[in-house]
Amino acid sequence: MTNMGRRGFVKGATLGALAFTVGGVEAIMAPGEARARNVPFRLLDAHQGETLEALGETLVPQAREAGIAHYIDQQLSVPPHEALLQARIFNVRPPFADFYRTAIVSIDESSRRILGRDFAQLSAADQREFVGRMRQNKIEGWTGRPGAAVYAVLRADAVDVVYGTMEGYEALGIPYMPHITPEKRW
Amino acid sequence: MTNEKVDVVIVGAGASGSVYASVLAKAGKKVVLLESGPDWQLTDLISSEIWGRRVKPAGAPILLEGKNPMAYAAQGGWGVGGAALHYYANFPRLLPTDFRMKSEHGRGHDWPIAYEDVAPFYDKVAREIGVSGDARAEEKWRPAGEAYPMPPMKTFRNGNIWLKAFEASGIPMVPAPVGMNSVEFKGRPACLYDGWCHVGCPIGALANPQVTYLGEARKAGAEVRAWSTVTRVLTNPAGTRVTGVEYYDDKHQKQTQEASVVLLAAWSAQNPRLLLNSATDKHPKGLGNASGLVGHFMMSHHVASTWAMFDEDVQNHMGTIAVQYMSYERYPKKSHDGAFGSSFVTAGFAVKTTDLANSRADLYGPELADYMKRAARNLAGIKTFGEEQPNVENRVELASEKDEFGMPLGRLIHSFDSDAVALWNANFEEGLNVARASGAKEAWSARGTMPTSHLLGGTIMGTSAANSVVNSYGQSHELPNLWVAGPGIFPTEGASNPTFTIFALSQRGAERMASQWGTLTN
Numbered sequence: 001m002t003n004m005g006r007r008g009f010v011k012g013a014t015l016g017a018l019a020f021t022v023g024g025v026e027a028i029m030a031p032g033e034a035r036a037r038n039v040p041f042r043l044l045d046a047h048q049g050e051t052l053e054a055l056g057e058t059l060v061p062q063a064r065e066a067g068i069a070h071y072i073d074q075q076l077s078v079p080p081h082e083a084l085l086q087a088r089i090f091n092v093r094p095p096f097a098d099f100y101r102t103a104i105v106s107i108d109e110s111s112r113r114i115l116g117r118d119f120a121q122l123s124a125a126d127q128r129e130f131v132g133r134m135r136q137n138k139i140e141g142w143t144g145r146p147g148a149a150v151y152a153v154l155r156a157d158a159v160d161v162v163y164g165t166m167e168g169y170e171a172l173g174i175p176y177m178p179h180i181t182p183e184k185r186w
Numbered sequence: 187m188t189n190e191k192v193d194v195v196i197v198g199a200g201a202s203g204s205v206y207a208s209v210l211a212k213a214g215k216k217v218v219l220l221e222s223g224p225d226w227q228l229t230d231l232i233s234s235e236i237w238g239r240r241v242k243p244a245g246a247p248i249l250l251e252g253k254n255p256m257a258y259a260a261q262g263g264w265g266v267g268g269a270a271l272h273y274y275a276n277f278p279r280l281l282p283t284d285f286r287m288k289s290e291h292g293r294g295h296d297w298p299i300a301y302e303d304v305a306p307f308y309d310k311v312a313r314e315i316g317v318s319g320d321a322r323a324e325e326k327w328r329p330a331g332e333a334y335p336m337p338p339m340k341t342f343r344n345g346n347i348w349l350k351a352f353e354a355s356g357i358p359m360v361p362a363p364v365g366m367n368s369v370e371f372k373g374r375p376a377c378l379y380d381g382w383c384h385v386g387c388p389i390g391a392l393a394n395p396q397v398t399y400l401g402e403a404r405k406a407g408a409e410v411r412a413w414s415t416v417t418r419v420l421t422n423p424a425g426t427r428v429t430g431v432e433y434y435d436d437k438h439q440k441q442t443q444e445a446s447v448v449l450l451a452a453w454s455a456q457n458p459r460l461l462l463n464s465a466t467d468k469h470p471k472g473l474g475n476a477s478g479l480v481g482h483f484m485m486s487h488h489v490a491s492t493w494a495m496f497d498e499d500v501q502n503h504m505g506t507i508a509v510q511y512m513s514y515e516r517y518p519k520k521s522h523d524g525a526f527g528s529s530f531v532t533a534g535f536a537v538k539t540t541d542l543a544n545s546r547a548d549l550y551g552p553e554l555a556d557y558m559k560r561a562a563r564n565l566a567g568i569k570t571f572g573e574e575q576p577n578v579e580n581r582v583e584l585a586s587e588k589d590e591f592g593m594p595l596g597r598l599i600h601s602f603d604s605d606a607v608a609l610w611n612a613n614f615e616e617g618l619n620v621a622r623a624s625g626a627k628e629a630w631s632a633r634g635t636m637p638t639s640h641l642l643g644g645t646i647m648g649t650s651a652a653n654s655v656v657n658s659y660g661q662s663h664e665l666p667n668l669w670v671a672g673p674g675i676f677p678t679e680g681a682s683n684p685t686f687t688i689f690a691l692s693q694r695g696a697e698r699m700a701s702q703w704g705t706l707t708n
Contacts, residue, residue, distance in 0.1 A: 059550045081223075081244035081264075084236050091259045093247045128551055135548070155550055156540070163539040163558060164236050172539065172562040174503050177380035178233030179388045 345534020
């Protein structure tokens, strides 16, 4: 057996916050920091990023600021076996980008048909109402994966970026108590 | 490329494969384990639910169908250690009735062995890897055996708060046996009770293969080849013996590993996939499949989770993911009117923020934020595992789609029957009654999609090729040097978490293989 220290004595040497590309150079930072610094998305376009932020914020307050779109974008750019996305746990079949892209298309199509505009352009109250119906598979004419599945995966991602971090635990008053501390408090 | 022939090639370096590797390497056999995922080290086990997903299943997906698709990714394994790298390590054993389902109840199958055949191996495994618990307390429900080598784990308010309500409901709770260290054991430290077991325990307090059987196997000379994906089991021209396996290595190069004995220990869904994909002219339906039963009788447990919010701080960040208390009181198959099957009742476990959020999966937005604050210190849960009866229609088969190596994907079709649904509902009802009697200010059932936990069957054991795929040791009825290990050989599942039984059956099978070696290599 490797001679390990007890709680917190050993850090994951090769793991830290996520790798984002800034000015052609890879930098390690938390997704919220990447958002604050306007780091360009790797795979998402601006509309997709805006929609994911609006969905994330509707599902879990503070998900936008925590960088949910940058988190998902960065994770979609790594091989599926390295991905940390909840899609993996929900048995979504790679490539995971297909899931997010089709989910955004389904949401926007329904939003435009029912409320006359893309989801990201809705009022907060309408966004909330829409997500509630999506959760219950009660949006008529919905196409693609069931709304409940989209709700579950995106909500889980938003929970991750807001509550799954050391800062998230701290905000809830829960001692984190790591054996091996994630670098950069992620 | 062909490698030097070895005595045993083991497909899969998880719980069952590690036991065989240890026993056989110590017996002087040359052992190679082929594992499709990475060779995880203890230093990889970051205390983070997010980073912890790296050790969850990846690679070729299993296509999921049926009314209740098996949600394997949350609990399955990938890489060295398999699911046991990050398992909950609840170690209840099966009870004698589980081995006699057909003769006692006219349901499912009888095992070709009895509880008494497995019991010595439960005790042996406990001595080998360490189990904490109170055997005497359990013996109100099961035959006596050895005491566990370690006392029960510490308990916390999130477990103790349930005890009076269970007692009032006629369900005595006793300390749960777990594969974790309540005290230092064989140089491995005691648990710290910080609840990160499910992403892997880097200090070795959790009995994962790396610090138990696999560590022993490596010391005895067993070789582990990570990133090695087996696609076929090979046979001789006459189709009377297996000769080795074909696999793709970490550089995606095709390799052949010849061996005197092939052991499939790649989990309940992958073992049938391999057997079916290894069909030859002599075995047109797949290896070991004269019965047509390879891939059939897949089983899972359903889980009735009941949550409650208390006024007091229940220390729900403290403890382990394994449960603190358990009861076999509802294990008799007809415990609930209108339902059939065993139930295994548990309470008291640490929760992380994902658990908090999932305990009210319907909440979002400001209501979720408010709930998370309240649940952070005041939420506790009980979980009742329920048995599913074996159904031949629940199966693994080959799909037309193929993985990156050209091997057909596995399709896993699973639906719970009306017995299982009735038992699930009965367990919810009882759980809610207990929660209401506990003094909780709120209590609710976590309904929604019917959960699937653990995957068993697909290569079940029995008395002959007419009714099963392997014998009680895991040896193919048709090909004497082809063996299968793991939960796939269970012909019924009971309601107990399976890993202790997986270890015990593997220990029994491995010792048999070693003792009968001469008959296997002729």
